[in-house]
Amino acid sequence: MRAVTCHRGELAVAEVPDPVPGRGQILIEVTRSGICGSDLHARTHSDLTADGAAEIGYDGFMRSEQTVVLGHEFCGRVVAYGPGCHERWPVGTRVVALPVLRQDDGAHLTGLSERAPGGFAEMTLVSEVMTMPVPDGVSDDHAATTEPLAVAHHAVRRSEVGKKDVAIVVGCGPIGLAVILMLKAAGVRTVVASDLSAARRQLAARCGADIVVDPRTESPWTAYGERKGHLRTAPSLIELGMDTLQVLRRVPGLPWWRVMRAAEKVGATPRGPVVFECVGVPGMIEDVITHVPLLSRVVVVGVCMEPDTFRPSMAINKEIDLRFVFAYGPGEFYETLQMIADGTVDPSPLLTGTVGLDGVADAFTALADPDRHAKILIDPVSDVRTV
Structure with a gap:
């Protein structure tokens, strides 16, 4: 599959192996992924952040010499289940998920760890236990804002x-x-x-x-x-x-x-x-x-x-x-999704552009100018290269 990788601060579109869902994991087709300020920072300050994360017991945060697929704000469609899943939703169901992936060596931060490739890709893996269906009437664009709004x-x-x-x-x-x-x-x-x-x-x-x-x-x-x-x-x-x-x-x-x-x-x-x-x-x-x-x-x-x-x-x-403050809990993530669904929160003002995978590097550059953009989304099947 195609994905945007980050290595030593450089972004590149590359062909990478299709993810294979492990125990308790779901393979999803990414329909939208948001570029977060944390992605911009991780691109240039990953080693410093990794050192800090290691001090509190997490040594899986991405480092500059690694090749990582970024992206922790996303929504997508269920493609397949790994072993040990309850298979709660039919294939094709639109879902969002907290960006935490449980692997055999522990939990990892999706899109910010080599052990948990993120949503700047055609497909990604999520933990079934952390996954929630997108309510009817909520667009892919709005569903992808669940994570930053939960913050x-x-x-x-x-x-x-x-x-x-x-x-x-x-x-x-x-x-x-x-x-x-x-x-x-x-x-x-x-x-x-x-x-x-x-x-x-x-x-x-x-x-x-x-x-x-x-x-x-x-x-x-x-x-x-x-x-x-x-x-x-x-x-x-x-x-x-x-x-x-x-x-x-x-x-x-x-x-x-x-x-x-x-x-x-x-x-x-x-x-x-x-x-x-x-x-x-x-x-x-x-x-x-x-x-x-x-x-x-x-x-x-x-x-x-x-x-x-x-x-x-x-x-x-x-x-x-x-x-x-840091991140959110599962309950807050769920509540945020429901607020988007019932109209309590309208994410529309946040969204200022959409690009395909080939436009991600340009989008990172554009986001450095506060007068141009706020939140840029990625549509993996789009051919838009500039914003």
């Missing part, structure tokens, strides 16, 4: 953002746009989107962002106004605490400390916005921590492949809640 769904859930909170999305690439879609699906009323690219700001608005800013001319930290009462200086927090205590202690016999604890439980105490850092380049965490209001929650979604630094003292002084 965003997980990030929004981990953030514990409330409907009345201000959510600020820094960076409106594909994952930032997906986060905006999931924030609006969760009912968050005020979503601020910030990006240097005019094209991506337009896409952010299409995804439902309530306020869209160019950070060169307007601060995302103040664009929503002061109506939320976010605290921006240490003295303002100290003064608020003193003023609150002064009021409460005017009531004789009132257990003011219990009132304060009760206020915390119902969310009546001060808090900042919930910020999603979706850029993933060195310096962004420091920049966000430096500029966010006090008591903010910062969720790091963007994957920075290089070492980075920030000032813990600044985060401490502001009492910033810093969280890092």
Whole structure:
């Protein structure tokens, strides 16, 4: 079969052996595959990422000297089952799958491991246990966005953002746009989107962002106004605490400390916005921590492949809640697919182009320009070479 391989950072269309499904595996014909920012990073930073993965016990991540078929966002049709499968769906059924393939030496990351070739190909293998049928009415294009939207769904859930909170999305690439879609699906009323690219700001608005800013001319930290009462200086927090205590202690016999604890439980105490850092380049965490209001929650979604630094003292002084997120669970993947099916989430604004296998290298180049594209899909039977 034909597939796009990556070796020492070079992409090439090659003839490779047809995959043969092993125990518990399904062979699928790929109908669409999405190019992810992780694919762009893995092409150039695979060794660094592999070193980090090995430190937490996974030594199967791709390395530059290996030849790997990329692609972990895909949908396709069932072609054949391997031994030990339940054969849950008829041949020809459209499916999506979590990109984790169980082999005899353990589980591997599909499209990011030599042991689990990915979806930039005519066919690929998936684990039956990780596979889900695509609901009727969901196009192949939209089904292929299940994986990146599940990443965003997980990030929004981990953030514990409330409907009345201000959510600020820094960076409106594909994952930032997906986060905006999931924030609006969760009912968050005020979503601020910030990006240097005019094209991506337009896409952010299409995804439902309530306020869209160019950070060169307007601060995302103040664009929503002061109506939320976010605290921006240490003295303002100290003064608020003193003023609150002064009021409460005017009531004789009132257990003011219990009132304060009760206020915390119902969310009546001060808090900042919930910020999603979706850029993933060195310096962004420091920049966000430096500029966010006090008591903010910062969720790091963007994957920075290089070492980075920030000032813990600044985060401490502001009492910033810093969280890092990765991937999603099977339940979140399923929920995302259902949200696409019932129209809760419309992935259309993410999709800006489609190429065939011969156009993948050009698509990687095009994705380096934020004003040209967000998410490019691959149709393995298409002869389109440029986007």
